[in-house]
Amino acid sequence: MKRAVLGLLAALSWTSGAAQEVAFGYVEWPEAVVKTHVVASVVEALGYETTMHSLSLPLVFRGVATGDLDVFVEVWLPSMESMITPYLEEGTVTMSARNLEGTLYRSAVPTYVYEAGVTSLADLAAHAGAFGRRYYGIEPGNDGNEIMRRAIETDTYGLSGWQLVESSEQGMLQMVERATSRGDWIVFSGWRPHWMNNAFDIAYLDDPEDIWGGEGFVATVANTRFLEENPNLARLLAQFRISLEDQGAWIDGYGRQNRDPAEVARTWLEANLQTVTRWAEGVTTAAGEPAAAALEAAFAGEGD
Template identity: 30%
Template sequence: MSKSKVKYAGLALSLAFGLIIAGCGSDGRGEGNGSQDELEIAYVERDSEVASTYVISQVLEDEGYDVTVTSIDNALMWEAVANGEADGMVSAWLPLTMGEQYEAYADQVVELGHNLEGAKIGLVVPEYMEADSIEDLSDEASQTITGIDAGAGVVESAESAVEEYGNLKGWTVQTSSPGAMVTELRRAYDNREEIVVTGWSPHWKFQEYDLKYLDDPDGVFGEAETIDTIVREGLEEDAPEAYQILENFYWEPEDIEEVMLAIDNGAFPEDAAVDWVKENQDKVEEWTEDIE
């Protein structure tokens, strides 16, 4: 995906400013005549979203579109699609994880349905730990839950769990980043130390390590979720073929975890996407069916 341009989450403010300017100028978008050939797909810098965004962007590029993929803060991602500064995203965890953002922008975006089902969030520990439920926790892992970035839905749910469960009195949620969380998990796992992390599926860590979700009897983390595709208003008129491909995009947890694991093992996201697309043409043909 040589044409794809990646902007990192640490530049979120610069991105927001740049997106606003881009939205005011010429960006290759059509005037409702199906002429748009440049697309911008926004995503949050998490392993599952990196995998799905690069794969669908590769498919779109193979169909002739010039695709820019933009890593951006969660709240800015929703705002960018709602304002038409980005064309879409395949990263909407619903109904709980990004439910607040969906409620805020639902009437300004177009929801194209699920691209993956069976997604889940919760507290995750190694199988060698004795705890099987959140209620079993007492003083493990120095009473610390290792989280990801502040404001992430799974982190907010973890903070709610600390308030909801009486046995978690005195516990703290330590925020960091997805990469830092995985580093801590790997270190603890290799040394068979206790650790509690904010986890989500799909994620390659469940293929790499023997892990388990802690039961959540109070339902703080909600039920199984879906990952949905969201696009800006007007995309169907401006780029009908791209709209159709995005609407058709749907795969299984084992598909996305295959791409995620390849990236974790050292492949560049672009290369992992190219390899998966080449090896799964039957599925790609379902997404591009009837596209001229």
């Protein structure tokens, strides 16, 4: 399977000069899926072709660095810092913008566990038996998984001997739902914005060793050569910003309501044309015409 994915990356390369097709990479997180559809829809409205490719997080970063992919809009920082920094430092990848502020990604427990005295990662070891010495993460290669894997391997917080249970976002949340319905103890990777914060009564653990980093943001990154050769799209990506409420609505619509991500994206675009137009200030279509008219034609609806 890994060999097949690497073969896909090799087949995605773009030619020199201004792009007529933009290759977006994404990971199968609801927020990443819908956000990629939103940006790709705007790019298409400007007259470009787009493709979207679902890969593991390490392969997305590698693809953007090599130019096999052009754009990734869901870099969570500071938790992904160790994964993206080498590419930023070598100059193959550039951070276009911070597209979302005020995010949080760290270990969480049900509130009844928090109220029983587990308020910090430093409290886990003393209650290892109640947790079954298991920590629940999402897909292999995810930054949160790697943070907790290193903590286990280095015995940070006395976690040596614990098991990191990797599955998927849906799989992890199913385990959270099962545990909370029974009053069992569970510790897992939580983040906001996300519908889990409304569906489950959870609390985030203190992190005195700062292995997760503090409150964060989400960034857009792109292949450096792509940005240099496509200043029009570079300007669009630099101006793309959303709110916590917007991203939360996208996650709920796709991740919880199981609506089609393209439908979730289009419904939002039609209702927020003024916001979309602000992203495109000073941007033109692929043919060199002002962007505003093209966006209005594509997303005319009852807007903000």
